[in-house]
Amino acid sequence: MPLQRRHFIALSTLAASAGSFRGALAASAPSEDSLKGWRQYEITTKVQVSEKTPRARVWIPVPVKHLENYQHTLDLSFNAPGAKKVELVAQPGSDVRMVMVEWADASAAQTVEITSRIATRDIAADLGGSGHERRLPAAALRPYLQPTSLAPLHGIVKETADRIQADAGHPRDAVGKARAIYEWIVANATRNPAVAGCGTGDVSYTLTSGNLSGKCADLNGLFTALARAVGVPARDVYGVRVEDSARGFKSLGKSGDITKAQHCRAQFHAEGLGWVPVDPADVAKVMLEEQPGGLPKDAPKVRAAKALLFGAWEGNWMAYNTAADVRLPGSERVEGFLMYPQGETANGRLDSLDPANFSYTIASRKLA
Template sequence: MKRRAFLALAGGLAVAPGSVLAAKKTNTNTSSKPAAKATAKKPAGKAGAKAAPAKSNARGNTANLRPSAPNQPPAGHVTGMRPAPLPRPRQQSWRHYDLVVKVAAPDSGQPLRAWIPVPSENDWQRVEDLDWQGNYGKAGLRRDGDSGLLTFFAEWPAGTRAPTLELKLRLGTRQRLFDITRRGATPETEEVLNQNLQSLGPWPQDVLAELAERITGRIREPMPQALAIYDWVVDHGISCSGAPESIQAALCARNDGGTGLAGIFVALCRACGIPARRVSGQRLGPSRQSPSLGASGDVSTAQHWRAEFHAPFYGWVPVDPADAALAQRQDGDSGALRKRLFGFWEMNWAAYSSADGVHLPQGPGESLPVVDRPLLAQVERDGSVRLLGRQGSISLEARPSEG
């Protein structure tokens, strides 16, 4: 699925949250033979008339996909591409990455479902191509209407032997650099700002409020307040001491993909009235900034969380306290990179969502606090959906790509 078709489909899902581009099987064969790519088809005008291939339309209507050979499960690929709008000034040229997600689920007597988060679209990242194949019963794009998270959804009927899915994404990214010398209008809705002032995490709010006041002191402007909080979080993420006991574990976590430090930064910003949010994401390639801040090849456990805060006249400002602390701990960074990561994201990484919680379409009834990797679930006999955790085999491979 090239970029034009992807944007049309993702746009259509944004208009109708919870709708699905379904790639439904045209036969009931659940063979696990390799799947062939499918082509888009529109219904024949008259009975018996031969259907002609059709391009994906701009409204993002459902495309019925059919196998190109008998007894083959469907796959998805739609052609046609239009370049994305030019980015904002002071951004660098595009980098490109290929991400391949493979699902090899265990045999099950019950239906199985999988959700693979798809990177969001913005000025510094875009999905350029999307292909999939497998022996699923149906598959397609779905969006959570509350969080905005876009996922690739697949479902296997009960009794499917060796359920498989392979999803290939080609991504374009460019550096995100905040410039403090540039001021201007920063339109953002009051609803979004209020959402990002709500209390976050399991930490006691009175402890956070007292700590935020102690960190910021007499500083009253949002930008220097956020910088003081950032420095405090990085310092205590490195030393792992001197913080209130109730947040110590989050600051000292070493294998949480940055969720702890990003979460503490956001919670402290919110405690002093600065809208802020965590951003879930996936490392895609080596870092040009520091050896420990990249990943390539098997990136199945290379999820990473960053953060943003909103400042008047500047809008959303990117920060990465977790990587700032990691670079100083592991690479002996002298502090130059730490300063840069206040207002900078190196885009060897793809962002998924900045929501505090996500409801998976046709997933468990409760909201999930984190969706930063593919998930697999089984549909029980009573209709409930149970996440399988590590019982399913899901791998992620990423590599830089040319062009």
């Protein structure tokens, strides 16, 4: 197991068929008093390996321990009858955490249920203010200025980013640079309903395909890459919608069965403001899905979404992680991002975008 030791930290390893990872959360758990006014949800992920073989393994993303000013994970428990091992693992240098479950008996029940309890809240940056967030050292922001396998920062990415800034009059501050990129994506990109899942997040392909379209991992991934290419720290945040929108957007929420409600958001960092939320992909989603036949860019609801989603997020979504190029422990596989359960049996890889045949379900229940 040298690969696992080198790339992962085992936060908790349990041989029991059921238990809690609460001990791995205790150090950062907020008090109940500090959560007044926050929403709380219970998220249940159930996996049943439909293709039973003598060897099976699944990796299930779990909510980030803490996302600044937006989310806390309060509890994390599991039930995995017949499992050989259940392990909560983290990838050093990132905030990605996953539960890895292994089975070694084809006759055993190859099922696992993971229950997470989280707290979220609406957030909005004061873009007109000077800000009072503490300044992060350059070393802390450096990872958010690097290329990834899906988002190179040279060639067409850099050329496009520079052209956007030139057309915007070369803004000097992070907010101005990010706003120029956001406005450009909203004006030029569209949501493509034919794309599987949330898209591949392949930024070079998005820019060279001749069709600037995709889903959230594509369009918000494009925002992140273009921002990094002009020196603005930025990151994708992978997660899932957990409740209907209270802002009147029918297309921007999901409650109950959220098995196919995965969604990637994005953030950029600005001095004094900290991590600023954005979501140009959801503006494109409102244009396409808010009403039958779609909406034009100048429709009041689209304009409202555009204004809201540069600087604010609604708290009806749960974050998993901000990681890129995630290696799955015990496997040679590297995922560009981790937003879906992953699995493999003795016969090979399971399709994470086909929950019915994988099979898995995800459900959300509001607690407060």
